[in-house]
Amino acid sequence: MKTVEEIRETIQFQFPKGFWWGSSASATQTEGAADKDGKGQNIWDYWYEQEPSRFFNDVGPGDTSQFYSRYKEDIALMKYIGHNSFRLSISWSRMFPNGVGEVNAKAVEFYNDVINEMIANEVEPFVNLYHFDMPMAMQDIGGWANRKVMEAYVEYAKTCFTLFGDRVKKWFTHNEPIVPVEGGYLYDFHYPNEVDFRKAVQVGYHTILSSAKAIQVYKELNLDGKIGIILNLTPSYPRSQHSADLKASNIADVIFNRSFLDPSVKGEFPDELVSILKEEGFMPVIEKGDLDLIKSNTVDLLGINYYQPRRVKAKENLPNPEAPFTPERYFDNYVMTGRKMNPHRGWEIYEKGIYDILINVKENYGNIECFISENGMGVEGEERFRDKEGVIQDSYRIEFIREHLKWVHKAIQEGSNVKGYHLWTFMDNWSWTNAYKNRYGFVSVNLDKDAERTVKKSGYWFKKVSQDNGF
Secondary structure: OOOHHHHHHOOOOEOOOOOEEEEEOOHHHHOOOOOOOOOOOEHHHHHHHHOHHHOHHHOOOOOOOOHHHHHHHHHHHHHHOOOOEEEEEOOHHHHOOOOOOOOOHHHHHHHHHHHHHHHHOOOEEEEEOOOOOOEHHHHOOOHHHOHHHHHHHHHHHHHHHHHHOOOOOEEEEEEOOHHHHHHHHOOOOOOOOOOOHHHHHHHHHHHHHHHHHHHHHHHHOOOOOEEEEEEEOOOEEEOOOOHHHHHHHHHHHHHHHHHHHHHHHOOOOOHHHHHHHHHHOOOOOOOOOHHHHHHHOOOOEEEEEOOOOEEEEOOOOOOOOOOOOOHHHOOEEOOOOOOOEEOOOOEEOOOHHHHHHHHHHHHHOOOOOEEEEEOOOOEEOHHHHEOOOOOEOOHHHHHHHHHHHHHHHHHHHOOOOEEEEEEEOOEOOOOHHHOOOEEOOOEEEEHHHOOEEEEOHHHHHHHHHHHHOEO
16 A cells, blocks of 8 residues: 555645645525525616626526525535635625615524634635625615715625624635626616716726725734735736737736735836827826825735636727727737637637746745636536436636646645636636636536536536645
């Protein structure tokens, strides 16, 4: 029989001791119970009510994956497939049905139970406060465009820190804050479906300010933990080394990555971004003391979401001066010949991107403690890969994770301070307007059998990776 040392020798990619193995999910995408136990409406509940046809197969957020009633079963499965950590989000509109006012006791009970159940199963809770799910009562007064909403969010954050901070040691203020800006105010794929660059800038600015204010409150409470933010960092690769292509890729990087990365980690906005906003006449309204507050309340920990690269080239046609202003005024997207694709989702697969992000964070952001908080592969029609035993044979997902982890491992060897890898997602979940079109989970959720859970091949593979701390 082989000794532990001999088994270890066969592992080619060994990860540091205590590496965080797990997955991520959000409240709206998994909980269901959208109108139960006093939860208030959020923008997704409202938008689905108004325009169900904009959601794939008319499936809304009402049922989703039933985590609200099945969390014990799900947490036991997390432990079974090797999770030592899991990122969830708290629903602001479950905690505060109107965004402000009295806290919902049923919500407090639920999140206490979930946190306690995770700890009992040795799965560390990483808790995120905002994942695209503005309470409708807050959106009615302008959402992130209104400073009052930002102040309400800070109160909500403080309540969560106070109630759960004795057990939760890893907090995050926002997940992918650029996405509500893009979706809600630039490209019409999130509610409130506005196309208004000025408002987009104000929304982004208030989001960063809300994050800094929440960090300030967290630190004032002297809790024993860390607080960070989760950003979807998408490397911008130029078509060529021509100066015009390089300039285009730099502007894309400044707008989509550094706009949130720089203030979160360095405490200041990039000069290039400020120059563009001044030149185009789109500077946000800034109040006295705001910039000092952002400067002095940076993150302890950075979550990095990575799915695909952004490839750009210099603008080839002059933009229509009558059209709404968008970032594409400065660059065109570029399709690289021979790129590797996920044919199901229409996204490029470029594993080295994850390494490039980690090295950039190491070299230009003080090598801040970070982890891969999302990475994953969405597949449409995954049921066709279910075998006679009922297991989905998702070897393609195993390959996707393995090839990304190889680049994470290389970054670690080169000194990156990356502490973990969380797949998006634990179980198939409702994905905004795509609903259940694309499946991402380690665990299948069978909608035809009352959301029955079955572990996929990738879940069993991940269990072994976590046990061996490598592969």
